[in-house]
Amino acid sequence: MNKIITIGREFGSGGRELGKRLSDHLGIAYYDKEIIDEIAKRTKLAEGYVRGIVEQQSGVFFPITVGRTFHSTGSDYILKQYTSVYAEQANVLREMAEKSDCIIVGRCGDYILKDHNPIRLFVYADMDAKFKRCREKADEHEHLSDSELIKMIRKVDKNRAKYYRYYTGQEWGDRANYDMCINTSTVPVKELAEALAHLFG
């Protein structure tokens, strides 16, 4: 069975950086944008729209947050799109996991790939650290005021938790669902990746 590492992560906690660094250390595949591209291709939906659904970052919010107005706004169609995106996401992840050792960030990977016995990491951080990390990516968030940025971080995580709970029936970030939960406020991601590569290599 291939070695699969899944990384759940709070927004701005450095989960993606950890995934990339681990992938470099271990010399195994890292899937991120490729997943979105592949789902978009299969569902024939626009890449940006798929990203909005899967990453819960854009203006496209998960249907259960607008559930009450669902049946009066033609939203059956939207629900079908969400379901279809989730189904294709599951297919894509399983195919990737069968192809080779790999690291998968987000996307309910720990749950979808449970038959592959993945190493399940969850990365989180204090708000101060997440805020700082987001500010450092100036190009993405520079139009937001400090309070808007904090609000966005909270909202993205809230939506990720909802999305995860809806599709897995589990609590996002609950330690019982992971092999290791790591607070990057205090542990530098670079050194963390080295230590984890040592442990899981």
Added chain:
Amino acid sequence: MNKIITIGREFGSGGRELGKRLSDHLGIAYYDKEIIDEIAKRTKLAEGYVRGIVEQQSGVFFPITVGRTFHSTGSDYILKQYTSVYAEQANVLREMAEKSDCIIVGRCGDYILKDHNPIRLFVYADMDAKFKRCREKADEHEHLSDSELIKMIRKVDKNRAKYYRYYTGQEWGDRANYDMCINTSTVPVKELAEALAHLFG
């Protein structure tokens, strides 16, 4: 400031073994039985009784679990003993933290020593793994049936959670209170200790 590592742990999860191994790797002090001895000396209470209070393992249960009958059974005196044990525990831990680098297992160390910026670990495991680990220590638990042992593991953890909540106002095992939460069901403690020594050494 000295390097302090605190380890909160579910019963049977291997927190003590991790502490000892980390202490060997890092060449720093490991405090366990010494804490009990010192508290017993200072409070003039029997060592076994102090251990019962601090470790929540014996027949001595934390007072809030019997709170309703407290004032009718001369239990003001017992409450004073608990409070005195906690106060001495805090003193002992602070003195140890000031003396040298060290590792402290349990005893609300993460909270009591927060001014020392400890590296705060929490170690947990699935019930199957905890059960197996407890069974391997045959001498301690061989008189218990399987179901009694499972019941005991649940009870000890429940009491540890109550004790921690009472003295810290925080949730025991909540990832927000730790730098790393580690599931030893899937990660061998020996290898884990090596990787953590690499990271925190």
